[in-house]
Every structure is written in C-alpha cells, then in structure tokens.
Amino acid sequence: MKPNVLVALLVGLLLGFATGYSVKGGKGATEGSRPVAAAPNAPRDGKPSDSTLFRVPIDGSPTKGSADALVTLVEFSDYQCPFCARADATVVQLQKDYGDKLRVVMKQNPLSFHPRAKPAALGALAAGEQGKYWEFHAKLFANSRDLEDKDLEKHAQELGLDMNKWKTDMSSQKLSAVIDRDQAMAGKLGANGTPAFFINGRFLSGAQPLDKFKTVIDAELANAEALVRSGTKPSEVYAAVMAKGVDSVPRAAPQAAEAPAQAYRKVDVPNDSPSFGPKDAKVTIVEWSDFECPFCGRVGPTLKQIKETYPKDVRVMFRHQPLPFHPNAKPAAVASMAAHEQGKFWEYHDKLFANQKALDRASLEKYAQELGLNMGQFKAAMDSGKLGDKVEADSAAGNAVGANGTPTFFINGREIVGAQPFDNFKRIIEEEKARADKLLAAGTKPADLYARLIEEGVKSNGAAPAPAAQAAAAEPAVQNIEVGNAPAKGPKNAPVTIVTYSDFECPFCSRVVPTLAQLEKDYKGKIRVAFKNQPLPFHANAKPAALAALAANEQGKFWEYHDKLFANQRALDRASLEKYAQELGLNMGQFKAAMDSNKFEAQLNADMAEATRVGVNGTPSFFINGRSLVGAQPVDAFKRVIDEELKKKGTVAADQK
Numbered sequence: 001m002k003p004n005v006l007v008a009l010l011v012g013l014l015l016g017f018a019t020g021y022s023v024k025g026g027k028g029a030t031e032g033s034r035p036v037a038a039a040p041n042a043p044r045d046g047k048p049s050d051s052t053l054f055r056v057p058i059d060g061s062p063t064k065g066s067a068d069a070l071v072t073l074v075e076f077s078d079y080q081c082p083f084c085a086r087a088d089a090t091v092v093q094l095q096k097d098y099g100d101k102l103r104v105v106m107k108q109n110p111l112s113f114h115p116r117a118k119p120a121a122l123g124a125l126a127a128g129e130q131g132k133y134w135e136f137h138a139k140l141f142a143n144s145r146d147l148e149d150k151d152l153e154k155h156a157q158e159l160g161l162d163m164n165k166w167k168t169d170m171s172s173q174k175l176s177a178v179i180d181r182d183q184a185m186a187g188k189l190g191a192n193g194t195p196a197f198f199i200n201g202r203f204l205s206g207a208q209p210l211d212k213f214k215t216v217i218d219a220e221l222a223n224a225e226a227l228v229r230s231g232t233k234p235s236e237v238y239a240a241v242m243a244k245g246v247d248s249v250p251r252a253a254p255q256a257a258e259a260p261a262q263a264y265r266k267v268d269v270p271n272d273s274p275s276f277g278p279k280d281a282k283v284t285i286v287e288w289s290d291f292e293c294p295f296c297g298r299v300g301p302t303l304k305q306i307k308e309t310y311p312k313d314v315r316v317m318f319r320h321q322p323l324p325f326h327p328n329a330k331p332a333a334v335a336s337m338a339a340h341e342q343g344k345f346w347e348y349h350d351k352l353f354a355n356q357k358a359l360d361r362a363s364l365e366k367y368a369q370e371l372g373l374n375m376g377q378f379k380a381a382m383d384s385g386k387l388g389d390k391v392e393a394d395s396a397a398g399n400a401v402g403a404n405g406t407p408t409f410f411i412n413g414r415e416i417v418g419a420q421p422f423d424n425f426k427r428i429i430e431e432e433k434a435r436a437d438k439l440l441a442a443g444t445k446p447a448d449l450y451a452r453l454i455e456e457g458v459k460s461n462g463a464a465p466a467p468a469a470q471a472a473a474a475e476p477a478v479q480n481i482e483v484g485n486a487p488a489k490g491p492k493n494a495p496v497t498i499v500t501y502s503d504f505e506c507p508f509c510s511r512v513v514p515t516l517a518q519l520e521k522d523y524k525g526k527i528r529v530a531f532k533n534q535p536l537p538f539h540a541n542a543k544p545a546a547l548a549a550l551a552a553n554e555q556g557k558f559w560e561y562h563d564k565l566f567a568n569q570r571a572l573d574r575a576s577l578e579k580y581a582q583e584l585g586l587n588m589g590q591f592k593a594a595m596d597s598n599k600f601e602a603q604l605n606a607d608m609a610e611a612t613r614v615g616v617n618g619t620p621s622f623f624i625n626g627r628s629l630v631g632a633q634p635v636d637a638f639k640r641v642i643d644e645e646l647k648k649k650g651t652v653a654a655d656q657k
Contacts (some may be wrong), residue, residue, distance in 0.1 A: 053201040054189050055245030056103045058238070060178065062125075063135040065095070065103030068234035070224035071200055071217050071415065075104045076186045078194040079121060079140045080114035080147060082536055086612050087207040088141045094213055101124045101221060103238075106137065107182040109194050111294075115357075116147035118169075121179055123152040126169035132159050138244060145540060200224065200238065201245045202213055204446050209615040223401045264457030265401045266412040269317055269450065272390070274336075274345035277315030280446035282436035283429050285316045287409045288394070288403040290327035290335060296407045296417040297353040304431070313433055320350070320394040321406050328359035333383075335364040338381035342373050355479050388646040399511055399632050412436075413454045478626040479614045483530040485603065487549075487558040490520065490528035496642050497528045497648040501611045503538035503619040504546060504570040506548045510631040512620050523642060532607040534619050541572035542593075546604055548577040549592035 020628045056074045065072075075091065077084045095102055108125070110117030120140050127136035139155040140147070156166045169175060186196065190203070197204040198214075202221040204213065224237045232240050265287050269275075285306070289296040306314055320337075322329030332352050339348035351367040352359065368378045381387055398408070400411045402415065411423075412432040416424065436449060437454070444452050481499050490497075500516070504511045516529060534550075535542030545565050552561035564580040565572065574595075594600065616625070622629045624641045 012301075030149070031483045052203065053062050053241070053245040054198055054203060055247050056185070056189065056198045056201055057242075061182070062106045062128050062137070064105075064134055066100045068100065068105070069102050069103035070228070070234060070237050071098070072103045072105060072238045073213075073217070074107060075628060076107045076109040076182065076191045076194060077109050077194040078109055078114055078117045079124070080117040080144065081194045083142065083207040084195040085141045085144045087197075089612055090207070090210050090213060093210060094217065097214075098217065098221075101117040102217065107185065108179045108305055109183055109191070110179065110188045111194060113269060118179065119149065119152060120147045122170045122175050123166075124179060125154065125155060125175045126166045126172075127159065127161060129169045130161050132161060132163065133501045135159050155381060159556065186371065190248075191521060207612070210613050212615070228618055258427070262320045263415075264454065264460065265399055265415060266454055266458055267410040267413050268397060270319075272347070273317050273319055273394070274340050275317040276346060277310075278312060279315065280449060281313055282440075282449065283310070283314045283432045284450050285314060285414055285425075285429075286319060287316065288319050288321040288398040288406060290321055290323050290326055290329045290406040291336065291349075291352040291405045292329040292359060293323065295419045296355065297356055299407050300350070300353055302419070302422045302425060306425060309426070310429060311520075314429060318345070319398060319403075320504075321398045321403060321408070322391065322395065323406060325379075330388070330391060331364060332359045333370070334382055334387045335378075337387040337390055338378045339368060339371065339373060341381055342377065344371050344373060345347040347371050360511065376418035395507075396511065399508065400634055402631075402633070412450070415455050443555075449465050477581075478507055479628065481610070481623050481626055483528070484606070486530045486532050487553045487562075488528055488530035489559060492526040492528065493523060494526055496523070496645045497530065498642075499530045499532060499623045500618060501532050501607070501621045503536050503542045503614045504549065504565040505536055505542040505569055505572060506536065506619045507569065508632045509620040510569055513563070513566050515632070515635050515638065516653060519638055519642070522639075524645065527642065531558070532611065532614055533604050534608060534611045534621070535604075536619060543604070544574065544577065545572045547598070547600050548581070548591075548595060550600035550603060551591050552581060552586060554594060555586050555590065557586060560584050 005532060038289055055405075058072065058074060062073075073091065073094070075087075077087075095104060108121040110121050112398060124133055124136045124140060127133055136159060143151065143155075153163070153494075156163060171273070189196075191198075191205075193205070199213070199216045202214055202216055202220060216458075221243075221347065224241070225238055226236055226238055269284060269286060287299075288302075295629065303316060306316065320333040322333050324382060334448070336345055336348050337346055338353060348367060348371060349368070355367070365375070365379070369375060401410070403410070405417065407417075407419060411425070411428045412435070414428055414432070416428065429627075432453070435453060439449060439452050439456070440446070483497065483499065486499070498516070498519075519527060520529065533546040535546050547559050549558060549565060552558050561580060564583070568576065568580070577595070578592070579589070582588060597644070611621070615628070620630075620632060624638070625645045627641055627645070629637060629641060
C-alpha cells in the first residue's frame, strides 16, 4: 500500500507500508522519510477497504466521550511513533469540533522497533487504574522523545498518582495482557501499523488530514442519526452498527495481491555492491534496505525463494538506505560492508536481520567473530570512514531514483515497494525474462543486456498510457496554502509558489537544497519559494534549529542561516547555533533573546498544525501551487509540476525559453 507520504512511509507507511513508516511520496509500504507518512500496511491475506465495516469491540479500553455519542473512533496507537503524536492533535481537534457526538477509544499497538513504546503504554494503562489514563496519555504525546523510566515516573508524580500502586500495576500481567489483546485485535483487523483508526468500524489508515477524518465521521454521523430516528437509542447505536460488521480482514482474491506494473527507472549496478546470481543474468533486482527496518527483515524468505527458483536467471544486488530514525542502521550497514571486504556479506547480512534488536558496536563485532572474520581488518574498516562513504553514496543513489523508503526493489528498473510476497516478484521477473529473451534473440550480448533492458524500458515509459493515467488519478487534492509570514524568496506575484515543509536535522531535507537552488536558477522570476517548519519529534535538535532560523529571519538573514544549518546538520546544539549567527554578523543580544524567549514558538506551532491539516506526514514535503510532492525528488519531478502550472497560467516553461 502506498500512502502519499509517511512514506512512512515513510515510509511508512512510510508510506506500507507489509510496511511501516513511509518516506515516499505517492507510495506506501515503506519505512523511512520521503517522511515519512506512517500508515498500517496491507495485511498479508487481504487489505481493509474503505467500504468494509469491521466489528471493533471497545470493552475494557480507555474511553473518552459520552456513551450516547453517535460516532465512536477507535485508535490503535504507539507512544513512540511520531505519526501517532501528530494524529493525536487531530483527534483532540475532532473532539472539540464534534463534542458529545464523538467518543474516542484507545487501543495499544506498541511496534517492535520502538523499544520504549510498550513501557509507555503500560505507564498509561497503570495511570488509568487510578483514573488518569488520558492525562498520562497527553503527557506522553507532549513529550514523545522522553520515554525513559525516569520520564514515565516524572509524569506519574506530576499527576499525583500513588507511585507504589502505579509501579506495581505497570509490572502486572493484567496490563501486559491488555496490550497483547489489543495487538492481536489489530492484526486480525489488518491494522498492523500505527496510527490506525476505525470510525464506527470504518478503517482509516495513518495520520491523515483533519478533513479526511471529518468526511468519514460526517458520513457515519448521518447513518447513526438515521438509526436514532428509526428508534435505536443513542447509547445502542455503536452496538447496532457493530452487529453488521466483520471480525477480521476479508481474504483478497489472488489477483488483488498482484503489484501493479511500474514505470522503468535508470538504476545503476555498482561493481562494489554485494550481490548474488550471475553477473549477466536476464533479470537484475536492486534492493535498497535498512538493517534496523523490521519490514526489510521480513523479505528475507522471499529473496531466498527467488534465489532457489531462478539460480541462473536472476541477480540480486544489495544497496544501503539506513533511515534517519534508526540509530543503529548506518553502523550495521558499515559493518556489513566490512564483512563484504572479507567475502562474508550475505552471512553477515543474515545475522543482522536475525538480531535486529542487537546492533550496537559490541554486537556487530560479536557477529564478525562468529563468522571467523579477521577482527583487526574488520575493526579498521569500521573505523576508517571509507565504508561510511559507500553507504552514503548508496543512500543518495536510492534517493535519486525514488527509493527513499525501505525495502524498495527495482526489477530491471521496475519498482516494487515493501516486503511483498514471492508471487508479486515472480510475475514481474517472468515478464522481464521474456523481454530479455527477445533482446538476446535479436543479438544483444549478455554483457550488454542489463543496459539494453533499462534503455528499452525507459523508452517505453512514455508510450504507456495506463500508468500515466493511474499517476494522475493518484495525485492528491490541491491544497490551499498561504505563504503568510513564512520566510520566502522570489517575486510575490510569481506564477508558481513552492511551499516547503522541512526539518533542519532531516538528511533528506538537506539533499533537496541543491535541487531548489537549481529550480530558482532555471525559473528565475517565475517561482517563489517559501519555507515552513516541520521538526520531526525524533530529531532532538530540529526544533531549536528551526527557532534559531526564525530568529535569523528577524534580522533578514534566514536563507543564509538556512544554508549553514543544512551544511552542518550534525552540529545543531545551542553553541553551534550561536556560532552560525556570529559568522553571519547577527546582533547576538537580539538573537539570544529571541531564542530564550520562545518568541517564535507560536509561528513554529502554526507551521506544524498547518502541516498536519494538509496531510504532511514526513519531510521534506512540498506544495507547488498547492499540489503535493513528497520527498527529495529529482529535479525533473519538480519541473514536471512547475511546467504544468506555468502552462495553466500561459507562461513559458523553462525548457521552452
């Protein structure tokens, strides 16, 4: 499933999705940040549809709202999930807007790769034993980066809880069983990612815009009011609706699971990347993956089946895309390349995926020892920095072809996203084998085959009306976004305005800076670029950096400061922020006062609230005259939309000047 995002993603969706976070715009089923929308992944044997009515029991779950509410919103959530935190703000707004007509029920679904999510959930449920679930819930989402035991205890103390009882309840089997029950229910309903919502049994995936929720709520409210008019008591509406629901995700017909055909991309195959299968294979699969991504781990059996089924026809190449919210992903990637230098990449690859919760340096060295690697050589390779450059190069290459979420595959240049079943791969592999056979029969040399397959495929993209039509249909609605007081450059009356939602600590955001500079050069006088802040909760320095940039903006130096922040993303502590201000000759007294007074907190919060309203679930996200484009896309992706907008306004596009 491919959210416009979290792209998850994502990548999540991330965006997922057999996927999680999405970092990929226009896609789903990925983990990461083109993020980042997070959305539940499609279940293995089916996919919840907007029309399916699910029976979602609410007994024994924290509830807020009247028992007479005509609409019940059940949320499956994770307190360490940044997309859940954003969705919580939307739910709070919905409660204000609908009052007694809306009841909210919380279910716990702490994801396996969020180590503090389950303790946080237990803390909230334990607070609920003393009548303070929702107060604790609010504190968790307001402090989503601070979920250690000491932080949970602090929240409990601030709420005046009986600490001995709270700690006893936290460790009780009773509350752990509640979480197990909720997670089993989520899996049964196909809500395997977070956040996931059921509105009077109607499934809604991910941190969607407010209007998306309202569309479903209003429809269900009308249905409920009709029930009341026919004699159903308000307090019995939910039970009456649930009586018509299904208990689990319906099984999809076999053809529904097939991945759609994708346009071809020019995907390089570096000689130094790990691979298995013949070099001159008829089909080359390039995978971008992250060793800390649980969805990447799930695709292992599929790859094994491909290897066994097509030993002479398929080559699989592994490339790295460590996602920024996985702290151990890059060190693990570097370690795998150190093992690759000693001819043991795939053995090491398997150990990493078998031990995803233990990827610290000591564990990485332990796996190397178990494989009999030369430890001096391994450690030297880890510490040299050269392999880190290789990982970064892979990541940049993935970003360039649109593989900003994990796992993402290109089969002879055709994209397939997420931990999909073998049959989805098989269908495309067979089609590509047939293409290869034709080229070989026509005289193409095996050594030239991959290049020819890519060349022919890319040429065919323009002649394929179906994918183009699908892409047009999938484009989200145009949003009405005002520049307001956001920093902006370019003529106010420019025919095209690009509004950017960005995070100064997000590596994908920094990659798009040169792209925007190129666009300003190519469309001089025709585009205006505005910058809005969307600091992600798992980037500790993103918010202070955003506030510092606004303080620089007050002195007319936003863009200069913006460039310094993106050029120094690993040094965004307070001392560094002040250093950059000094280098730009800012009035330091004024700058520090602005930082310390939280003068621009309201503007920052307004940016973030607007981002939620228009469905921004990851960074960077762009709106080109209100049209969404998600992720660090190649310059041509921007130009396509810009040129279309210029054409609408009767303005000559860049390539027609």
